[in-house]
Amino acid sequence: MQLQTLKIDAADNIEVALTGLPKGTLIQQENYSCVLADDIPAKHKFAIAPIAAGDNIIMYGVLVGKATKHIAQGALISVHNVAHAANGFALQERHTQWQKPDVSKWANATFMGYHRADGLVGTANHWLIIPMVFCENKNVDVLQEGLLKALGYTPSKSKYESIVQKMVHQYKAGQTADAFLETTVFEEDSAATVEKVFPNVDGIKILNHTLGCAGTKDDTTALCGLLAGYITHPNVAGATVLSLGCQNAQLAILESEINKRDSHFSKPLFLLEQQKIGNEQAMLQLAIKQTFAGLIKANECTRSAAPLSKLCVGLECGGSDGFSGISANPALGYFSDMLVALNGTVILSEFPELCGVEQNLSDRCIDDATAEKFIHLMHIYHERAKAVGSGFDANPSAGNIKDGLITDAMKSAGAAKKGGTSPVTDVLDYPLKVSRPGLNLLCTPGSDIESTTAEVGAGANIVLFTTGLGTPTGNPITPVIKLSTSTTLYEKMKDIIDIDTGTIINGTETVALAAERILEYVINVASGTCTAKADALGHDDFIPWKRGISL
Structure with a gap:
C-alpha cells in the first residue's frame, strides 16, 4: 500500500508528501500527529513541528536550509519561508567501512563487449x-x-521528412493553414532502411x-x-x-x-x-x-564476453524533482554499491549538487590526500561561482523548485544518494580519465549535458540518468539509460525513459529490488541486446565544459 508521507531520516523536521494532500488532512505517525495547515502538493515538504525563524531545516539527516520566518506545524516548506543553508566541511578521520550488498548472483555474470588493446571493454x-x-x-x-x-x-527518409512531404502534397492540393492546424496527427510511413x-x-x-x-x-x-x-x-x-x-x-x-x-x-x-x-x-x-x-x-x-568489472557507469541526474532523492537516486546508489562490490567502476559528478554532503563524501575517501583533493576542488569551484556573482545556492532550476527541491542543499542531499555508500577511491578534476575501480568523484558542473559529456570522456561506457521531470539527453558514443522517479512520468514519457523506479514510491518494489532490475537492464544494453531510448531516438548530445573566458 502506498504511504501518504515519508520522513526520510529520524533527525528530519520536515516530511515529504508522496501524494497531493489537502489542507486539514490529519497526518498520524508513530511519534507525532499534525493537521496540515496548507495544501501540500506531491513531492513537496511540510513542517512536522513549528519551526522558528532562523532555525535549521533538516532533511536526509543534514542541514538543507534555514527558516526565514516562523513556519507553523503542518505548513508548506517553500522558497517563501526557507533559504539555502549547508553545513561546513573539513578534513576529518576516514570512515571507509561499508556493508557490501550480496552480489553472489552476479559473481560470474558477463556482458558481451568490444575488447580493446588497452584492456578496456x-x-x-x-x-x-x-x-x-x-x-x-x-x-x-x-x-x-x-x-x-x-x-x-x-x-x-526520416519519419518527419515523410510527414512534411505529405503536408506539401496537401498544400499543393489546396489545404489551408487553418486546416493544417486542426490536423493533429499524420500517419507515419515506415522509414526505408x-x-x-x-x-x-x-x-x-x-x-x-x-x-x-x-x-x-x-x-x-x-x-x-x-x-x-x-x-x-x-x-x-x-x-x-x-x-x-x-x-x-x-x-x-x-x-x-x-x-x-x-x-x-x-x-x-x-x-x-x-x-x-x-x-x-x-x-x-x-x-x-x-x-x-x-x-x-x-x-x-x-x-x-567480459566480466562486469569492466563496466564503468556514469551516475547522472537531470530534471530532478522531490521524488529523486527517495526513489531513482537511492536505487542508483544501491546499484553503485553492487557494481563496486563486483570490482566495477562508478562516476559521481555534478559538484554543485554535492553541496551540504561534502563532509560525508570526504570522510569516505580512501586516504587524506584524496579527501583533501575533493575539499580543495569544492572550495575552488564555489569561490569561482561566487566571483561571477553566483554560488551553489543558485543551482536549483525553476523546474526543480516547482517540483519540491527548493534549496541546493536539499537537491544535493538527494542527488548524492546516487553514489551509494562505498569508499571514494579517487577524485578527478575535469577532464581526467578514470584509472581506479570503485567510486570516483569527477568535478563537473551540474548542467546535465556538460556533466554527461565529461563522465563519458572520463571513461563511462554506460550512463544511468535519473529524471523526475523528463529529459531526452543522450551521448554520441555511450548509451544513456533514463530512470523515472515516478510511474506517472514513466507512463507519460515512455518514448525517452527506459526504467520506472516509481515502484519504490508506489510501495510495490524495494530499493534493492529496483537496483537488481537496473543491473540486469545495464547488462542487456552493454551487450547490445537492448537499445537505450536515447540511442534509438538519436540524442547525441555533446557539450564541453568551458571554465574560462573568451580572449
Whole structure:
C-alpha cells in the first residue's frame, strides 16, 4: 500500500508528501500527529513541528536550509519561508567501512563487449569524426552527411521528412493553414532502411562544439583532454580529426593528451589540417577515403564476453524533482554499491549538487590526500561561482523548485544518494580519465549535458540518468539509460525513459529490488541486446565544459 508521507531520516523536521494532500488532512505517525495547515502538493515538504525563524531545516539527516520566518506545524516548506543553508566541511578521520550488498548472483555474470588493446571493454563500437575548432564544424557535417546514408546508418527518409512531404502534397492540393492546424496527427510511413555496410560498427558519430580558439590556455588543454578521452574511449574504434591549423587547440596538444591516457595507443587515427592541405574539397575527399579504410578495420572487432568489472557507469541526474532523492537516486546508489562490490567502476559528478554532503563524501575517501583533493576542488569551484556573482545556492532550476527541491542543499542531499555508500577511491578534476575501480568523484558542473559529456570522456561506457521531470539527453558514443522517479512520468514519457523506479514510491518494489532490475537492464544494453531510448531516438548530445573566458 502506498504511504501518504515519508520522513526520510529520524533527525528530519520536515516530511515529504508522496501524494497531493489537502489542507486539514490529519497526518498520524508513530511519534507525532499534525493537521496540515496548507495544501501540500506531491513531492513537496511540510513542517512536522513549528519551526522558528532562523532555525535549521533538516532533511536526509543534514542541514538543507534555514527558516526565514516562523513556519507553523503542518505548513508548506517553500522558497517563501526557507533559504539555502549547508553545513561546513573539513578534513576529518576516514570512515571507509561499508556493508557490501550480496552480489553472489552476479559473481560470474558477463556482458558481451568490444575488447580493446588497452584492456578496456566497450559497450559499443563507434567511429568518431571530430573538429579541433568550431571553424571545421561545417566540414564535419559534410562528412557525416556523405557517409551516414551511403553506409546504412540512417534511413533513406526520416519519419518527419515523410510527414512534411505529405503536408506539401496537401498544400499543393489546396489545404489551408487553418486546416493544417486542426490536423493533429499524420500517419507515419515506415522509414526505408539501407543495410549497414559495416555491421560491426554501431555508428559514425560527430563531436561538433563551439571551442578550440579564443579561449584560455586551460580551456584549450581541457578541450584537447576531453577529445582525447573520447578517442581513447573503449566505445570508440577510431577517429577522423579535422583541424584548421591556426587555432589554439593544436593537433600536437591532442596527441599529447592521447598519450597521457594511452601511451600505447594503436587505434586508427587520421589527422587532417586544412591550411596544410589547402583545397577544401581535396581535404574532404581524403578524409572520406581514410575514414572508409578505418571503418574496414573497425568492422573486424566483434563482441565477446567480459566480466562486469569492466563496466564503468556514469551516475547522472537531470530534471530532478522531490521524488529523486527517495526513489531513482537511492536505487542508483544501491546499484553503485553492487557494481563496486563486483570490482566495477562508478562516476559521481555534478559538484554543485554535492553541496551540504561534502563532509560525508570526504570522510569516505580512501586516504587524506584524496579527501583533501575533493575539499580543495569544492572550495575552488564555489569561490569561482561566487566571483561571477553566483554560488551553489543558485543551482536549483525553476523546474526543480516547482517540483519540491527548493534549496541546493536539499537537491544535493538527494542527488548524492546516487553514489551509494562505498569508499571514494579517487577524485578527478575535469577532464581526467578514470584509472581506479570503485567510486570516483569527477568535478563537473551540474548542467546535465556538460556533466554527461565529461563522465563519458572520463571513461563511462554506460550512463544511468535519473529524471523526475523528463529529459531526452543522450551521448554520441555511450548509451544513456533514463530512470523515472515516478510511474506517472514513466507512463507519460515512455518514448525517452527506459526504467520506472516509481515502484519504490508506489510501495510495490524495494530499493534493492529496483537496483537488481537496473543491473540486469545495464547488462542487456552493454551487450547490445537492448537499445537505450536515447540511442534509438538519436540524442547525441555533446557539450564541453568551458571554465574560462573568451580572449
